[in-house]
Amino acid sequence: MIRHFTTKRDLIGGFANAMNLISPEVENHHEKVAYLAYRLAEALDMDEQQRSLAFAGGLLHDIGGILKRGDVSLLDLEMSAGQVASAGAALLKTFPSASPFAQVVQESQTPWHRLKKLHANLKAPQRIGQVIHLADAVTLLLDATAPVLNQVGQIRQAIRCGGETEFSPEVLSAFEKLCARESVWMDVMYRPQLFLELIADNRWLTLDETVRLTEFMSKIIDFRSPFTAMHSAGVAATAAALAELTGMSGDECKMMRIAGYVHDIGKLKIPNEILEKPGKLTDAEFNVMKEHVYYTWILLKDVKGFEQIAPWAAFHHEKLNGAGYPFHLPESELSLGSRIMTVADVFSAITEDRPYRQGMDREQVIAVLCADARQGALSESLVRLLVDHYDAINARRDAESRAASKKYRESLANHP
Numbered sequence: 001m002i003r004h005f006t007t008k009r010d011l012i013g014g015f016a017n018a019m020n021l022i023s024p025e026v027e028n029h030h031e032k033v034a035y036l037a038y039r040l041a042e043a044l045d046m047d048e049q050q051r052s053l054a055f056a057g058g059l060l061h062d063i064g065g066i067l068k069r070g071d072v073s074l075l076d077l078e079m080s081a082g083q084v085a086s087a088g089a090a091l092l093k094t095f096p097s098a099s100p101f102a103q104v105v106q107e108s109q110t111p112w113h114r115l116k117k118l119h120a121n122l123k124a125p126q127r128i129g130q131v132i133h134l135a136d137a138v139t140l141l142l143d144a145t146a147p148v149l150n151q152v153g154q155i156r157q158a159i160r161c162g163g164e165t166e167f168s169p170e171v172l173s174a175f176e177k178l179c180a181r182e183s184v185w186m187d188v189m190y191r192p193q194l195f196l197e198l199i200a201d202n203r204w205l206t207l208d209e210t211v212r213l214t215e216f217m218s219k220i221i222d223f224r225s226p227f228t229a230m231h232s233a234g235v236a237a238t239a240a241a242l243a244e245l246t247g248m249s250g251d252e253c254k255m256m257r258i259a260g261y262v263h264d265i266g267k268l269k270i271p272n273e274i275l276e277k278p279g280k281l282t283d284a285e286f287n288v289m290k291e292h293v294y295y296t297w298i299l300l301k302d303v304k305g306f307e308q309i310a311p312w313a314a315f316h317h318e319k320l321n322g323a324g325y326p327f328h329l330p331e332s333e334l335s336l337g338s339r340i341m342t343v344a345d346v347f348s349a350i351t352e353d354r355p356y357r358q359g360m361d362r363e364q365v366i367a368v369l370c371a372d373a374r375q376g377a378l379s380e381s382l383v384r385l386l387v388d389h390y391d392a393i394n395a396r397r398d399a400e401s402r403a404a405s406k407k408y409r410e411s412l413a414n415h416p
């Protein structure tokens with residue numbers, strides 16, 4: 001087992017970059033909230049564990065927004081903050097390792113006047129929720145086009161106005177302390193990437209931990225639309241199965257699984273109308289769709305530990321005959337991992353049921369894959385391998401797809 005695969009900072013940085021693709025309007029919003037929440041927790045003398053929870057909660061507080069249909073604008077997030085918070089908490093609860101954040105995210109949009117009725121004594125999750133609530137409000141008031149220190153007075157005034165009902169007295173007093181520190185404001189506005197330096201334990205993650213974290217990320221990619229709610233899970237299962245059959249090592253098979261989980265991460269950039277269009281895309285829409293693999297590449301190529309995974313994941317629409325997109329790489333530059341990913345993606349896509357069409361049956365799937373291999377688009381030997389082990393591979397794909405669908409339904413169950 002690889003003990004030193006990637007670092008926490010690398011993976012969280014990649015995750016934040018991915019979140020920024022969802023809407024350019026909310027760019028760096030999560031980083032700013034995470035940074036401010038940490039600084040507020042610090043001003044409240046919270047211990048390191050609670051500061052980390054404030055940080056993580058700040059980064060994840062809007063995650064429920066991805067379960068909303070359509071594009072997520074800043075205004076949407078503001079208007080339906082309560083719903084976004086409970087949807088986010090529901091999503092986090094479906095992952096055991098993310099569940100400590102669920103309660104914090106749940107509480108992050110509850111105003112003080114409601115919170116104090118619900119809880120006679122605030123415990124850590126509510127206090128941290130208040131910290132995130134205030135960090136979020138402050139961040140939404142920032143104007144990126146004006147010098148930041150000239151805004152502090154107005155923001156302070158606005159927070160004070162809503163203060164009594166929105167925020168607890170303790171979080172308001174922590175905010176007063178921050179108002180006096182110019183550097184904090186300049187950090188937030190001008191160096192959003194600085195938030196990564198607040199990760200106190202920038203420890204190495206093992207390969208297994210990375211598998212678990214990228215599985216969680218795959219849900220954020222897939223759960224934006226019921227059309228794709230299980231796609232990445234199916235691709236990951238198929239890719240790992242094919243990797244085993246080609247004799248890749250145990251660690252490489254896990255890396256193929258990771259590549260499957262994140263292969264469509266660039267889809268976060270693609271508007272839902274295109275992702276969810278039931279029929280054929282127009283040329284103009286397809287041009288937009290093509291961007292997704294380019295962004296997968298941009299997001300992954302510099303992540304430590306992902307040196308092999310990035311090309312495996314990002315070249316899944318490249319074809320051996322050069323007819324794919326967007327890089328049109330020659331055959332010699334498409335490694336076994338990239339070839340496996342392409343076959344796994346086509347296989348999963350045509351086998352899956354979509355709300356507007358049934359998945360293809362065994363005969364149809366084999367006919368499509370063999371035709372692609374004959375045309376020189378897909379690797380002939382990999383298609384043969386898949387056909388020879390069709391039932392076993394399809395059973396694994398189906399089982400993991402079903403498990404992902406179940407998680408999707410669980411997440412939606414609490415989603416208003």
Ligand SMILES: [Fe+2]
Binds near residue numbers: 263316
């Ligand atoms: Fe794709």
Ligand SMILES: [Fe+2]
Binds near residue numbers: 231235263264345
């Ligand atoms: Fe895909």
